[in-house]
Amino acid sequence: MSVSVKAIACTPGLHRYLVHHGRAADPLLEELARVTRAAVPELAHMTLPLEEATLLTFLANLTAARTVVEVGMFTGSSTIALARGLPADGRVLTCEIDSRFLELSAPYLERAGVADRVDVRVGPALTTLRSLPPAPHLDLVFIDADKPSYIGYWxxxxxxxxxxxxxIVDNSLFSGEVVSPEPGTKAAAVHAFNEHARADERVELVMLNVADGITLARRLDEQDREE
Ligand SMILES: C[S@@+](CC[C@H](N)C(=O)[O-])C[C@H]1O[C@@H](n2cnc3c(N)ncnc32)[C@H](O)[C@@H]1O
Known part of the structure; x- marks a missing residue:
């Protein structure tokens, strides 16, 4: 395949530039990231990058979303970003298996002014998702939890x-490891998901080389699919 490659490697300097000019600097989310690093240093890499938080808020606004489901809240950066893009009567239902993170996230949801828009469901996300009404009622979803379950969440x-x-599906490039993943790894699970999503005719999709890779998929209706 002879296509030109235009992606730019994101050096720390370029990342600072991107955060500044992309209006992603955010004292509250930066403080939450610091508190997360102090509380659970071994897991802090899971915190959403600032530029991705800006993107989530932007997309929630752009789609005029009111009803949002998130899979994988952790300490709440993405939850805050999504909730900020909703109207006052909008809701984010967020799934999180580990109740330890609720105490950490709660004051930040309050300070972000979005606590009343967020409904945290503690437990396995698949159980929570299966308890939701089956009819198409969601405006936006964000998938960012255990990789082997991505196809199940989808x-x-x-x-x-x-x-x-x-x-919106996070980590869809998984540090670039999806290209030739070791069998049985998280990268292999993300690759299997990417193959699954690519073949799914219920959506149109685009993959962004942003942060760790983000897949955006728009749900088609029957008319779109006939064209
Ligand atoms: C990558 S982190 C999410 C990061 C978060 N979106 C943020 O903005 O910081 C993934 C989260 O999914 C949670 N998780 C893992 N398996 C889960 C499951 N089966 N059900 C619900 N949550 C799960 C983990 O406890 C973790 O907090």
Missing amino acids: EELVPRVRPGGLL
């Missing part, structure tokens, strides 16, 4: 997203 969520609604 299969629960695609039918529940309204036509024109948006699915």
Whole structure:
């Protein structure tokens, strides 16, 4: 395949530039990232990058989302970013298996002014998703939890997203390891998901080489699919 490659390696200097000019600097989320590093240093790499937080808020606004489901809250950076893009009566239902993170995230949800828009469901996300109404009622979903379950989350969520609604999937390039993943690894699970999503005719999708890779998928309706 002879296509030109235009992606730019993101050096620390370029990342600072991107955060500054992309209006991603955010004292509250930066403080939350510091508190997360201090509390759970071994897990702090899971915190959403600032530029991705800006993107989530932007996309929630752009799609005029009101009803959002998130899979994988951790200490709440993405939850805050999504909730900030909703109207006052909008809601983010977020799934998190580890209740330890709730105490950490709660004051930041309050300070961000979005606590009343967020409904945290503690437990395995698949159980929570299966308890949701089956009809297509979601405007936006964000998938960012255990990689081997990505296909399961997708299969629960695609039918529940309204036509024109948006699915956002994080880590879809998984540090670049998806190109030739070792069998049985998280990268292999993400690659299997990427193959699954690519073949799914219920959506149109685009992959962004942003942060660790982000897949955006728009739910099609029957009319879109006939064209
Ligand atoms: C990558 S982190 C999410 C990061 C978060 N979106 C943020 O902005 O900081 C993934 C989270 O998914 C949670 N998780 C893992 N397996 C899960 C499951 N089966 N159900 C629900 N949450 C799960 C983990 O405890 C972790 O907090």
